[in-house]
Amino acid sequence: MQTLPQGAPRVVLLDIEGTTLPVSFVHDVLFPYARTHLALFLVQHGGDATVQAALAQTAELAPGVPPLEQLERWMDEDAKVAPLKTLQGLCWEKGYARGELVAALYPDVLPCLRALHAAGVALAVYSSGSEAAQRLVYGYTAQGDVKALFSGFYDLRMGGKKDAASYSAIVAQAGWHAADVLFLSDIEAELDAAAQAGLRVCQIARPEDGTVAGTRHPVTTSLPEAARLFGLPGEG
Numbered sequence: 147m148q149t150l151p152q153g154a155p156r157v158v159l160l161d162i163e164g165t166t167l168p169v170s171f172v173h174d175v176l177f178p179y180a181r182t183h184l185a186l187f188l189v190q191h192g193g194d195a196t197v198q199a200a201l202a203q204t205a206e207l208a209p210g211v212p213p214l215e216q217l218e219r220w221m222d223e224d225a226k227v228a229p230l231k232t233l234q235g236l237c238w239e240k241g242y243a244r245g246e247l248v249a250a251l252y253p254d255v256l257p258c259l260r261a262l263h264a265a266g267v268a269l270a271v272y273s274s275g276s277e278a279a280q281r282l283v284y285g286y287t288a289q290g291d292v293k294a295l296f297s298g299f300y301d302l303r304m305g306g307k308k309d310a311a312s313y314s315a316i317v318a319q320a321g322w323h324a325a326d327v328l329f330l331s332d333i334e335a336e337l338d339a340a341a342q343a344g345l346r347v348c349q350i351a352r353p354e355d356g357t358v359a360g361t362r363h364p365v366t367t368s369l370p371e372a373a374r375l376f377g378l379p380g381e382g
């Protein structure tokens with residue numbers, strides 16, 4: 147294992163959509179898949195404890211609205227709401243297991259994650275997608291199951307991604323020092339929140355996604371470029 151330069155981040159915390167997985171895959175493949183399968187899924191699995199809890203949470207957040215109608219409304223709005231994210235993840239589970247879904251990560255992602263992991267950098271995920279959905283993405287990539295690269299999977303149970311307190315909660319739960327953590331995301335408001343919590347941050351503005359580069363944080367167009375900017379190995 148190579149020695150990391152002094153002061154380089156010891157942990158890289160990664161967003162998924164727009165950072166490691168194309169926005170188009172999430173919006174044109176994953177979201178429509180969940181939308182198509184949700185109604186039947188609820189009929190078939192409405193008795194499962196996790197599904198019942200998500201439906202109860204939906205009813206609590208939107209009293210008087212039929213849960214399926216509310217869930218569809220949230221899907222239309224791309225709302226980052228925990229019960230929707232839980233149910234989407236459960237729908238996707240079937241799709242991945244049947245081979246109908248395969249996560250097509252950006253080509254630069256895996257070589258970079260492998261180089262960071264080999265160098266002893268801890269890798270973790272923070273996404274609005276549920277922990278189960280995150281594990282599916284990395285469990286069913288076009289290159290196979292790469293979940294073992296990650297030591298942590300954090301979702302909306304830690305709070306919203308635009309709230310500084312969520313990053314403080316993750317850092318505290320994982321036992322990291324905020325200044326040792328580099329958070330990578332395509333969304334400037336998420337980087338604002340992470341920076342407010344004391345994390346180092348870098349925006350990944352991928353031209354293929356049309357991501358608009360912000361002005362408040364360092365910006366790169368790929369993971370290896372971001373890693374190198376912070377003194378870390380970018381690829382093997």
Ligand SMILES: CSCCC(=O)C(=O)COP(=O)(O)O
Nearest residue numbers: 161162163273274275279280
């Ligand atoms: C786990 S893949 C689906 C991600 C998702 O549901 C989503 O809303 C995107 O969230 P992110 O925080 O990864 O931008």
Ligand SMILES: [Mg+2]
Nearest residue numbers: 161163164332
């Ligand atoms: Mg994102």
